[in-house]
Amino acid sequence: MQIYSNILETIGNTPIVKLNKITAHIPATICVKVEYGNPGNSIKDRMALKMVEDAEKDGRLKPGGTIIECTSGNTGMGLAIVACVKGYKCIFTSTDKQSPEKFDILRAMGAEVIVCPTAVESADPRSYYSVAERLSKEIPNSVWMNQYDNLSNRQAHYESTGPEIWRQTDGKITHFVTGIGTGGTITGTTKFLKEQNPAIKSYGIDTFGSILKQFHETGTFNPAEIHSYITEGIGEDIIPKNYDFSLIDFVEKVTDKEAALMQRRLAKEEGLFLGNSAGSAVQGVLQIHEKFPFTKDDLVIIATHDHGSRYIGKFFNDKWMKEKGFID
Ligand SMILES: Cc1ncc(COP(=O)(O)O)c(C=O)c1O
Incomplete structure (x- = not known):
């Protein structure tokens, strides 16, 4: 019999799924790790x-x-x-x-x-x-719990997300990409993956209004970068202790509008009903490809964070999207 003794035992072991239409113009294999399969529908x-x-x-x-x-x-x-x-x-x-x-x-x-x-x-x-x-x-x-500074956050990804991706890709992953907030997902997962293969590149996806990209590039905290934004789940106005910025190779910023439109495309074109930061992450990969082109042997894994159902009243609502000027 396959019976779990409680719901907590079902956390993890989420699938990795290849993107087909959205990334058709990129020669690499680009996949998303679909974390909404966790019992709370998120990573x-x-x-x-x-x-x-x-x-x-x-x-x-x-x-x-x-x-x-x-x-x-x-x-x-x-x-x-x-x-x-x-x-x-x-x-x-x-x-x-x-x-x-x-x-x-x-x-x-x-x-x-x-x-x-x-x-x-x-x-x-x-x-x-x-x-x-x-x-x-x-x-x-x-x-x-203070997920920002509590290092159990990044440790969880070092112990579960990283090893899972390594195992599921037979160690062939070349690039890891994810939206960045507390920094737990990118730091823990990247640390494990780079310990297995230091050549793996790690890219963080940030949003406009957040200080993370500039802090990564300059090491300085510039309050002028901070303004409110619509994207949910990524970006910060503080530097959480969970970050080890030395593990991150590049941080790309995605606009609210492009994240929202990509979130919708993922649902309609790939059948992937994902959260808003997944839109940012996949759009970020398209933008990064313009700067550092992926090649045919690359295997890019994008860790997505949550499920589209949490955004029904916003990014999947035409009236709201029109109000924000994201669609005509
Ligand atoms: C929807 C969503 N995306 C991305 C993130 C960022 O992940 P992390 O905090 O591990 O950097 C979060 C974190 O709260 C989130 O809720």
Whole structure:
């Protein structure tokens, strides 16, 4: 019999699928790792489980405790699933630019969600970082997971995403590409892959309004780069501790509009109903090909983060897309 003892055992082992139409003009084999097959429909289940397990191991999280996190939804969903199975409470802080469906899903899993303003600096007491930190100090027996600086995040990808891609490609991967936010996915996965084969290139996909690309290239934090943007899940106005920028070969920025249009093309042309940052990542690969052309022997793996259902009210809604000027 193939019966899992609980839903957490089904995290990982997601498929890698070749893109056929969108990348037809590129001689390389370009594939996406489809992470929506995880039980929380996102790659974040991997690091959510690892962050909880590590907090249990070192005594920060005790039975009946409360998990607090600032999350755009996916990490929250992963944490909520882990909390259900293991018997913890969850409080999440998020920002008012996120798709409302994401909050409803978290509430459906028993979590409390506090929506904070997007248009404030991270150090502002109203920001979703600050509110999470304050609650963790006020609520007894609670832990702020802090996916930005908690190194269990990148370790999860070093232990699961990286080895899985290596195994699934028989070690033939030449390029790894993914959207970058906390930096956990790119840093952990790339570290493992480059340990196997240092020639593998790692490309991060960022968005306009974020400081990550400039920080990677110059090592300086330029607040002038920061402005609000529509793309969800990638880009930062802080430098999370999960980054090891030395592992990343190049960072490409994709506009909100091009990410949104590519997210729609992935659904219609490839049958891949993916999240918004997958649109950024695939568009980023097309742009990178113009700068550093891929060749026929290249095997490019794009780690995508989540499922399209979380974006029904926005990127898959014609009225919303027209309002934003993304379609006529
Ligand atoms: C939809 C989505 N895409 C991309 C990312 C970026 O991944 P990472 O935080 O591992 O850099 C996130 C992280 O929250 C996300 O939720």
